[in-house]
Amino acid sequence: MNIAQAFRVAFNRMAEKNWEKIYVMVDIHDTILRACYEQEETYDYFPRAKQALQLLTQRKDICLILWTACDQTKLTTYLQQFEQDGILFDYANANPEVGNTDLSCFESKFYFNVGIDDKFGFEGESDWDEVIRVVNDNSND
Numbered sequence: 001m002n003i004a005q006a007f008r009v010a011f012n013r014m015a016e017k018n019w020e021k022i023y024v025m026v027d028i029h030d031t032i033l034r035a036c037y038e039q040e041e042t043y044d045y046f047p048r049a050k051q052a053l054q055l056l057t058q059r060k061d062i063c064l065i066l067w068t069a070c071d072q073t074k075l076t077t078y079l080q081q082f083e084q085d086g087i088l089f090d091y092a093n094a095n096p097e098v099g100n101t102d103l104s105c106f107e108s109k110f111y112f113n114v115g116i117d118d119k120f121g122f123e124g125e126s127d128w129d130e131v132i133r134v135v136n137d138n139s140n141d
Helices: 003-017 049-058 072-084 127-137
Strands: 022-027 062-067 114-116
Touching (some): 003 022, 003 114, 049 062, 062 072
Parallel strands (some): 022 114
16 A cells, blocks of 8 residues: 555545545655664755645644654654644544553554554655645545
């Protein structure tokens, strides 16, 4: 399933189940930013990543979750930089809005509808355009 299909499925499910929002999890390295494992981060965004994330930030029907393995100091720095760039994540590495149910346990794996991560096959060089297109096609106006 490509990223456009993942968003379409999530938006359709949201409409069918009358949910208020969907949960979108986003990785940093090789997804939002070109990988930089040096001490000093360069914040080299992939084309259209910043615009796509700003669009997702503005949507009331999307909960944006940062998904990263970086240490707490780096995480704070990333979140501050993203905020300066108009990108606001609701949570980092967690989704406290969705708790356990009779059928599901979210204590060690949090709930999300769409995952944006190079490890999931997301291509930072090209897929952000698809995110912008499909999110705009599913306007919440």
